[in-house]
Structure formats: structure tokens, C-alpha cells
Amino acid sequence: MIHSLRALSVRNYRLYVAGGLVSNLGTWMQRIGQDWLVLQLTDNSGVAVGLTTGLQFLPTLFLSPIAGVLADRVSKRRLLQCTQLMMAVPSLLLGILAVTGAAHPWHVYVIAFVFGLASAFDAPARQSFVPEIVGDELLTNAVAVNSISWNGARMVGPAGAGALIALLGGSASAAGWTILVNAISYAAMIVALQCLDPAGLNPGHRPKARRRQVLDGLRYVRSRPDLSLVYFVMAFAATFGINFQITSALMATNVFHRSADGFGAIGSMLAVGTFAGAMWATRRTTITAKVVVAAALCNGAALFVGGLIPSYGAFLAWTPLIGLSSMTMVTGAQMCVQLFTPPEFRGRAASFFVLLSQGGAALGAPVIGWVGEFFGARWTLLGGGLVIVTTALIGSAVFGRREGAAQPEPSETAPS
Template identity: 50%
Template sequence: MSPTFSALAVRNYRIYATGALVSNVGTWLQNTAQAWLVLQLTGSGAALGFVVALQLLPSLLFSPLAGLLADRVAKRRLLGWMQVAMALPSAALGVLAILGVAEPWHAYVLAFVFGTARAFEAPARQSFVSEMVDAEQLSNAVALNSASFNSGRLIGPGLAGLLIAALGSGVEATGWVILANALSYGFVLVALLLMDPSGLHPAPLAERHRGAVREGVRYVAGRPDLVLLFTCVFFLGAFGMNFQITSALMATDVFGKGAGEFGILGSILAIGSLAGALLAARRPKPRLRFIVGAGLTFALAQIASGLMPTYATYAAVLPLVGLSVLTTITTANALIQLTSAPSMRGRVVSLYLMVFLGSSPLGAPLIGYIGEHLGARWALVISGVIAGAGVAVAGLAYAKIRKVTLRSLVLRA
């Protein structure tokens, strides 16, 4: 088997990856449909930023507790319950939209409920990878998970846009697409049931004692490499990865396009993201230099995208945006999985997700506000400048600790 897909030789991982791929497509169906639903109901970029923030806010609030739960409870069982918990609010929003009674506050409340379930599911899902494959295949499996997620991003937005357009482009159309995501969680449940427990390598469950969350924070704070990683991911999450907002506003306000063209932008972005994940799968060892270098490349690409004069040229830049950001995120995830102590992995992953996903609620309303009042182009340019500055400062601080230059850190670290 090709080195790019070596982890798929493991039966349990292969079964899990199949169910996850279907669910990832469903996730991006809902992300696209929910964004279109909010725009249909409100016509407001700020409202779109608000619903994205509410969906990601639970990651900021609950991730440390979710990570502790992932260290204390069997991850396979926890993942099963969380699939049900995510399906319910998706189904509720879909039904409300289909019946034509959906209101903005429904989307806000259910986005928060859905985000809460996802906040508790994510640390278990991320750290469960190490229980399915050996250490030699872990980096490859992490990269393939990113490839699966971005295959969903490649297929989901375009398919959602086409389905919404085919069903009339209205509120009811978005409901059917959102409902499809609720059904997709059943594929992960089936995959978990089909796995062979004897082929898993469960990590020892953490003991119950006071201060366990603080213990995880101290562990991260004592690792300068993890501090650099977390800082870069924070700036990219808060000021760079608000694609649902920026692409929606660029498609509608700047280029005057509809649901189909908006969905296609998400799929084009995913082409670069998928390429970045597959390239990461071929690298035997993740390195910090990829995080800093790719983070700076992403910032420049984000700024460039905001300056593109036409829909076609804007779309042409998006693969580079996706490639650079996925190189950063996939490398960060793999480094955490490979270098964290097994008994701490759930908590470290949860803190990482708190920074990565929880940073978006801090940036999304600001990006939405800038997009609504100054225009989508300024939202992209300003967010790219802030993201690039944050990565550069973090890299300089780490280089000072290691007594090297930022150039040597990016090129040779």
C-alpha cells in the first residue's frame, strides 16, 4: 500500500475512516446550508458571524472538561453517545426550516447546542486515533483524518449549494440539506459498532483527582514547543479561518453570486486543503517549521484573496489558502498526538481544540462586522494581517528561547 494511505491497512481504522468520511460530508452540508439559512433569514453578515461564534463558543467554554472526560471514559463509548447528541439539534433545525417556521433565534440556540455536543466529542475523536493504530502509523492516520475532513469540505459545500439551488434556494431547501447531516451521524455509529475491540490499544484511564485540568494546563505551559503551536493556531483560528463568513460575503456582496457559486467556493478551498493533508500524510515526521512557515504563507494568501478583482481570480487563490492552513493544522495535530504523554493526551488535545475552535468565536463577530460595514475585501485583508503578525511574533519568541533566528526556524528547524 502507498505510504500516503498506510494507516488504512489497519481494519479498525479503515472501518472508522469510512463512517467518518460520510459524516464529514454531512458536516459540510450543514455548515453551508446553515450559513445560507441565516443569510436568508437576516441578510446580515454580522448575524452570520454571530451564529458561527455561538457554534464554536462551547469549545472555548467546555474543552478542558471535555478533555478530562476523554481521559477518564472509554473513548469508543463516548464517541457513540456524542454522535446522537450532535444529530438531535441538526435534525431539529432541519425540521424547523422544512416547516417554514425557522427564525434566527432557532439557529442561534441550536448552533450553541450542537457546538456543545461537538466540544465534548472532539477530544475523544482526536485522541481515539492513537488507540486504533500503532505509533509508527499515527502521523499518517492523523493526516488521513484531515484528508477525510477536507474531502468532506471538497464534496459538501458544492453539493449543498447545488441541492439548495435545485430545491428553490429558500429556507425550506436549507432544511433538507441540514437534515441530511443529522442522518450522516448514523454511519459513524455503525462504524464504531463494527470495530474489533481486541484490535484497539486503549490508553490507561486517568485517575479521578482534584486539579486534573490544571495539571494539563501546566503540562502545556512547560513545553515551549506546544506554546508556539497553540499560539499560531490561535491566530489562524481567530482571524484566518472564518471561511463561512468571508466566502459567503465575497460571493453575495462583492460578486453578486448565488447559493451554487457560494458552495463551489467551499469545494475549491477544499482542493488545497485536501492536497495539504495528503502531503502531510507522506511526511514521516511532523516539524515545527511547517507550522510557522505555512502559517505565514496562509496569511499572505488570505490577504491576496481579498484583493482579487473577479470571482474567478478569487476562486483561483483559494487552493493556496487551503493548502497552507491545512499544513499548519495537520502538523500541529500530529505533533500533539506524537509528543504528548498518553495519560495527558486527551487534556492536551482538548486544550488545543479550545484554542483552535474556541478562538473563532472571538474573531468571527469582528470579521462579520468588518465585512458588513467595511466590505468583505477589508475583512480578508485585515484578518490576514493580524493572523500573519501573530504567527510571526510567536515564531520570534520561540526562536529567542532556542537562540536561533526566525529564518532558521522556518527553513531548518
């Protein structure tokens, strides 16, 4: 177990993970609270939930490449402190509106979009900051430990949010308190970043400002068929499969007729599987794109079967398998992006990954909400599973023949 968490031997990384764990707990509480708030304000509208999620991820479509260039050029530590503060403010505002009973659907839509603006700059910096803290030798383990932190919070946060909302009556104002918890939780990450020892960080070479930096990053990705395969698979998986917060909300309310605590329980059971997937990933020292493809095929199959399950109890029991396959796919993809990419391109590589994953979620969320509302919640799982399996097979056929193993130090392959 200690060997599996060997990245925590680095003091700076321990601080970073501790701050992130607190912040992640708040994030998962807000995800449940925000979705429940929208459902209460719109009479359980799947389209409204999908629209909210889409607006929150929409800025990623336009800003991720710029955010990646910025992450490669400035101090990621300071950039992350700024983005954490920028996410705390809209969370605080939305929480106050909900608690006071003043929230309307348009408030949630606007604030979700503003939150997404900050998140678009946060994600590439956060992903590319980890190698600066631990170095390449511990990088795969650190990526996995990050996933453990994220999914440990995912196990506790949704259940805690659901219980808090139920305790306070299940109303829109009750959901506001979970959002306020998240606003406060960002302080932990800001303080942790401030406490890092700058001497222990290895920022590497920062490219000077010049034109076509985004194009340089794209050229590097195109030069790696294995990396291109990872991006291709994740784009479709994120668009049609990883929006499980929407599908679980619709399954809980429209199929199984459960309240907030039942909705939260689905999220927590999903996290049991994702946590197991993250723990398994800590034992990896290298990764190939084949692992990502195999996990995507398993995830698509698990989603499809989940759409056929008739009872709430059986659905809860099956959900960890969806989480396990999903986390194996996502963690493997993140490892590939970091290990296949030299330091001077990691911010941009991370931004492309965020663009495809979160941007795909933005595009897919309204579609999934529409499918759930007009064809039934089960079709959000059945259709998503079919799309993921089909595209994973197509991507493997197109890119997979030249796929190679990750190399810890690929700098010599970077384009000039």
C-alpha cells in the first residue's frame, strides 16, 4: 500500500493532495447540489440539467488552447491560486441565491457559465503542474494518487450532499447549502499552493511568447498516433458516456422515483468503482493507448447493461462497474498525455485533453438531457454505451497500428 502511494513521499505533493482533497469534497457536493437545484427549479427537467452542465463546460471549447499556452508560459502555482479564487466567487453567489430562495433557472445558467470560464484555465494548469512537483519518475503514480483523491471525495461528497439536502427538506434552498460548502472549500487549495516550497518545484523550460504555439502543440499530437488515438477515444467517451451526473439524475428521479438521498447514493456507488480504478492505476509505471481502448470498450458495455437493469437496488450494485471502467479509461488517458509529451508541451497537451473531455461533455450534456426527456432516461445509457464501443473500435483500427509505449523522456521528438 505504501509503495502504491510513493508519490506522497514528496512533501510538496502531500500538501497539494491535501488541499485538493478538501476542494474535491466541496466540488462533488456542489455537483449534486447544483443538479438538484436545477431539478427543483424546473420541475425535474432533464433538458435544464443538461443545459446547465453544457454551459458550465462550454468555455472549455473556446478557451482551452489559450489556457494551455498560458499554463506553459507562466507560473502554474500562481495561475492555480487565481483560478481557485475565480471559481469560489460564483459558487458563493449561487449558494447565497439558493439559500435565500432568490434563485431562478437563469441565475444557475449564467453562474454555471462564469464558473466554467475559470475552470477552463484551471484544468490545463492543474494537470500539467503535477510533473513539476514530482518529476517524471513518480508521474504515473502521482496521476493515480490524484485520481484517488478525486474519487475518494466522489464517494463521500455526493452522499453527504444528498443527506444534507434531505435533512434540510429537499428544497432548492437546501441545495444551496451544499454549494456554499464548495465555495468555502477552495480556500484549502489556495492555502496549500501558498505553502509549497518553490525550491522543490521543477518548472522546466518555459517557451517564449510567439505565434503558432497552439499549432506547434497540435503538430506534436499529430506526430504521435498513439496519443491521437487516446484523444479520439476520450472525445466520444466524454461526450456520450462520462456525463453520468446527468444520466444518474434522470435515472434516480424519472425511472426509480428516488429523492435526493437516492440520487446521492448512485453517485457514491459510482465512486466506489472509480476509487478502485484509481487504486489499481497506482501500480502502473507505464501505460499504452491499448489500455485506454480496452477500458473504453468495457465502459461502453457497462453503460449499455446499466440501461437495461430493472430495479434500483440492482442498478446501485452495477454502478461501481461503470465507475471502475470509466476511471481506468480516464486515468490511463491522463497518464498517456503526460508521459507521451515533453515538458514544454504539457500545458498545451493537457489543454487539448481538457478541450476534448470537458468540451465533449459540454456538447453532449444538452443532447443527453434531450434524449432522457423525450426518449427516456434508459436511452441515455444505452445510446452512450453503443457510441463508445463503436468509436473505440474505429479509433483502434485507424490509429492503433502504429501505437507505441510511453517514453518518460520524449523531448527529442518534439518539433522545433
